Amino acid sequence: QVQLVESGGGLVKPGGSLKLSCVVSGFPLNDNYINWIRHVPGKGLEWLSYISDNDKMFADSVKGRVTISRDTAKKSVYLQLNSLRAEDTAVYHCARLRCSDGSCFWGQFDLWGQGTLVTVSS
């Protein structure tokens, strides 16, 4: 079954850290861009980061506080969140970028996971 499944969310105190996982099934990690996007319920979506075979990138809003990595043997992508703040409270989704015939299309995320909730509160 082609899917993404996130885990690792929870309640963390301000200043704390959390490592989110995204397990990929039904397609290879290689040749795909896996992104992290967060959603504050009642508010908008925010793209955070991606990782590909050769590259990784971060949004300015989280640069320096977030790292992204992957383990192809475990078919997993990880997002490490550090120095967490109340405004980081959100549902964190991983999402695959749509690629076709060797081209990939920014803004087109064709497969998402159901998300994992991160709550930052004392």
Added chain:
Amino acid sequence: QSVLTQPPSMSAAPGQSVTISCSGSGSNIGSNTVSWYQLVPGTAPKFVMYNNDQRPPGVTDRFSASKSGTSVFLAISGLQADDEADYFCTSWDDILNGVVFGGGTKLTVL
């Protein structure tokens, strides 16, 4: 504040049609394509439109979309209860050099 502007909420009765707008500028919608996503809390967001007006495989033809200048419109006809969701538009922004999203529209099927 989201870069792309959507109405916060819309509602319509089952069987009716609704059109959700998404407005941007020349650096995003005006020069790049738009995609749409359907979010139901607790479930995986669904990719329902790309390249302004293309439906991904498996998306019902009750969903259609169009673009005019720096605005795009997602139309849903024959509304059903399970169309009730938050809908988000997204595009690339050439000035911000990143993906930008709309603030989302909560669609209620009365």
